[in-house]
Amino acid sequence: MTSTPSSLIASLRARWRPWRRWQRWWQGLSPAHQDRMVSIVPLISVLLFLAAIASAFTYFTRLEAQREQQEVTRDVEYAQQRLRLRLLEPHEPLQRMAAEVVGGELSPQLFGLEAELLAGRFPELLALTWLDARDQVVSAHAAVQAPALLNRSAGQPVLDVDTEGALGVARTTLQPHFSRPLGGPGPDSRLLLLLPLTHFGSFQGTLMVEYSLEMLLRLGVPGDVRTRYALALVDLNGNVVAGSTHELDPEGLPWLPWTGQPRSAQLAVTPVGPHLQLRATSYRISRDAAGEGFFWVVGSLSLLTIWMLLTNLRHTRRRLQAQRALQSETLFRRAMENSMLTGMRALDLNGRITYVNPAFCSMTGWNEADLVGAQAPFPYWPAAHVENLHARLDDELSGRTNAGGFEMPVQRKDGGTFYARMYVSPLIDSQGQQTGWMTSMTDISEPKRVREELGASYRRFTTVLDTLDQAVSVAPLNSTELLFANRMYQTWFGSTAEGHRQLIQLSQRSSATRPDGEDHQSDGLAGLPTDTLFEATTDHAELFLDALNKWLEVRSRYLTWVDGRLVQMVIASDITARRRAEQQAALQQERAEAASRLITMGEMASSVAHELNQPLTAINNYSSGMIARLQQQQISEAELLEVLQKTAKQAQRAGQIIQRIRAFVKRSEPTPIPSDAAQMVANAVELAEIDLRRHLVRLNTYVAARLPQLLVDPILIEQVLINLLKNAGEAIMQAQRPVGQRQVELCVTPRHVEGLPVVEFSVRDTGRGIPPERLERIYEAFYSTKAEGMGIGLKLCRSIVESHHGRLEAHNLYNGQEIMGCEFSFWLPSLTALKS
Template identity: 35%
Template structure:
């Protein structure tokens, strides 16, 4: 009994302490609100003052911009007037009346512009002609030392700059000093020159020099009303004060702004600064602040009077709190959850046990209406029906037995419960709602936790695999499971599974399997299916993004819901495939090298074997020619001798070509000599002109006159041109049928100098109007053994490029388009050969900056 009394005494002490704390909170909460209100008003007033300051800064910037524009406009107007005056002075050089008129204009100009201290006219020989004010009116500050030397030096510098640029120029800022005890007036302390040159028919006719006063700019250009409100200062680029509009001091809180002042081209760097004078005292702001403080004090006094009434009320509420606390302690001590509803089924009360049961706080639950957040989403209808049955007052049997249900905690865990209900009556006996009690009847948690842990370990192992594991349902075609590797490579959908399975699991295949009246797996026991069905393995290449290879193994398994599913395990074997491709490419290169070696040996053998018959043919032709000369029939000799001489020359030429090819295969240098490229092109055209006429085509040569002679091997270069012309004729023969060949454009061969290369190179171009060359072919057509002809060996263009490169030149091809750029219209082969072969060119003949290579590739 004593311990029970001590317990109740402790509870009562806690309740009293809580009551005092609540009373203090009731008193200090309004006080805190008043303090916050006062701070808010202070912030608002501060914000208003900041806005006012921002408006003053904007007004200051506008006034500064206005003054800047006014000064720049005055200097621009003065410059234009000085230019016009200097032109009139130059024209009136010999006319005295005109000079007098201009002199009067100058005097009026100086009188109207008080910022100008001196105006001087210099003739074309830089001799002073006259000045305003007149020399008799000048003072010591201008003509006497030490100011005269400084002024004269800066004047000469400005004149020289004007002469060189033929534009108005400015001198540097000149700070004058007094040579007496008398101070220099403000108008003369800081000055600078502006010189305006005059030209007549392109020749200098004189210069008009004007001396500006820095103080005069502020004094006479800036309006008086602005100077009364602001203080303007002219500064140089170092920040030194040149002139100031007023010596009146400004307070530390005054606003300030500055901007650069550009008077024109070659003008000194000046900075225009403006400062504000202090504004008058803001009486409205102070009155408003006083009213706020007074109202705050009045409210605090009102709260003090209300405190006594609150203390009296607290005594009455203490007993009620004690009884309420006792009831709450009893409700919180029970492990059964209690929930109260009003007549609209709105939750009005929950105890601590129910909050712990569902994982929500009382503040989150009170006021909610069905469906509640602790109801599972898939059982809203069922639980709503159960609640209607429990809350029926007349069903007493059901209220005693209760009804089973299921609740979902905040963390997603579901628990099985049994719910009891009773009507809630007020003091008048009227029902105002229901009170329900909920008991947890869930299965033991240990079994569920063990199952969950087992599943997490299994998923962890699958997530750590370096292979994609995926399971897809055969019934729906949806992805049932995918590990981390699969999600990173293929995303969270079943598309990657279908791609790895070579599209055997596409949606239409699954639909056909589902609608098939014959079950392909019928009659096969599940145990037999799992034991005897092995996994198949195949390799799949995926082209999504970068090509990748996977080794895929799959099998059919029953899923946890009893339906059949397909399991795939895909291992990335891209690196292995790349290694195999690299080995295959190395093998192909070895075979290619072997073919080149064999071809070189064959070329050497053919050259050796053909030299003897060609020499015999040449000797026979020369012998027949000598025998014919002994005959007296001149007509016969005239008819046969040219043919025999040409046959002998061609036999000799063929032998030379074979010898050059043999030497080329042996990597020997070409036999260069000074040649006329026009003669080489003419020989090549003569060789193919008969074949071109036979196929109803023509060849046109356009050669720039007076081309320089070039060091090259004429036989090899002629062989290259013959090969290119023959290819052009073949392209025309494929593009034009026989009846329309006479209308085909001719094959054109041109020779000129390429001005875009350095050093200048000889450019030879062979152009046809055929069907062009495909992009895939134009990138490989210079490779050995690559040919688009059925009977071609694929060495012609490769040998041509090798010959040109052995001459330190370049050979490439480029397709031509028709005027509408709609289709290919022929191709142009371009050869660049250096005219002067220097040592630097020989050592760096592979420099792509000198001669451009194949632009198409």
């Protein structure tokens, strides 16, 4: 079927219809727009061509760079594995050495020999050091190439701060620990391996092994890797601690960042962790000179073409940019003025308002039409302050303003008033001429209210502190500035910080000499207690001030002042009355103890007289016999010497009895000294047994061997034992037990109370015991279960025992439901327990 000319023409018109639409759009453009479009089309073509060339060049270059980078990464991983094996290779003999040290199989001398053999086997080992639990050197060996600071001797502490930190981690975790690199770059760089020495979970010390990082890198990395790369060991911050510091010259690098760049990789060295990383940088830089040259040629031609095309659009674009910049600047300034929360007001040189921003209108309630063009008095001036504000305006127009601004009341349109702070500055135009004054206004009603409330709160706070009976002061450390002092402090010490410093110095001396004071640690620079500096605790001391003739209890603590400084607060309380009462009570206690001893000896007087009568009678008989035989000349020198020795022995026995009684009843100040429990028991038994034998009471004494020493006043403890033994004998007499059942047992044994070693004294009798309803009252003053008792013996015994940090207890002994006797026991802490 053939096409007619009319159908052919219709199909051609249909094909050309889009072209005609584009042609009509092109003809509708202005000539300027047509010229711009004509200039843009070649520019786009050149840019696309340049982009295609750059993309292709970049793609192939990056493929090559990725291949090279993968090769570097594989080599670094291989080198890292070799380093890891080199680090772990001596680990097994080191663990064995540590086990021998813990087991006691390795002496310090043998340790040095084995360490020398191990260092010869592994050249990267600089030093091996055996440290005890206090980080003191027990034995050490340093290699020949080791730095001088690693030549440690026995008994020397480890003074390196970094080493002490690593030792603390190993001591805490009880696990082998690698430290971070120490010593900086160069031959002194080293790495610590800390092996804790533990025995059944108890920390016994540390085996410290020091590696040379330079030797480790040289021996651990294969030679083929070292020939291709610049190898270095770096720390966590990227600092080189061993190896090459190879850096490429940036001037020798090509302009394009993706071509010819050195390939590098970095990997953490296990098992050390991120603190030690292996970095490799390739020595050679592959550069494609032909490709770069082609790129530069094409790029230069493209840039030249672009420059030629852009020249035609330069003037049009400049006008368009200037127009847009002016419009943007205008819109920005308007938006900034409308969004400001600070009120802005402009005055001309005559004091007329020429400008106000929306924030100023919002704050005052007046609109722009009401304010612009107005002169003083302004609508927002309160009527009561017009004169003052007129004077303030005159100062403002004459330039007499404060840089910190001034406060003024502002009246809103609705009649409300608020306070504002005004800041004034000259208004300079573009020619550098002053055209008026610019004023900014800020609402300070809320800050002013808060400031007034803070002032009232401060006054209440100072009023409360001024009414206290204690002196309160606050001052910075090592400063003569006094930050706060209440009225009592000013009454005692005045308004200077001298009294504050005096109280601190005296309290520190008191704490240092106090026997039961805590052993605070302090740093050597500032003398501050590092263990309680930021804890919410206080330290206190009691001291006497001659200037005030008062005893003061001083409490101090560290706190952070309002400006962030570390200060010290001191609170001093007058405790003169309390100290005098305590001294009086101590004096009464001492008198009661002496009276009790005298009463005890008075009750034992007849027994003591009977005991003294025996040696005195023996002395009399020996003397009479010698006189008679001498008169008859019937005694030889040997017999005379024997009789004289017996006479002297009896006299010595009588003197010992009198001396023991005199020492017991003599009044003296309590003096705690290291004492032997067995000797105190012997002295007490020697006096108490006199009275017990008179009543036909048998005393059985058991004293355990190897008892710890006690820090006590032996006379007072002997008084307690004599009182308890005498009470036991009297209880047996009151019970009227037969002679076979009249016995008292005194046992002295070691014990542990709350984990501390103590010595326990127990006295058992076979009397009738104490009625259960009276057990709670036997320690009350002037209460006694005996008809003739004064009721102060057990009270004093308990006071004496508790003053020595012990405890006195009593309980009955039962046989079924029948009471068969009573036991009094008390324990005293040992000397080692008191020191701990």
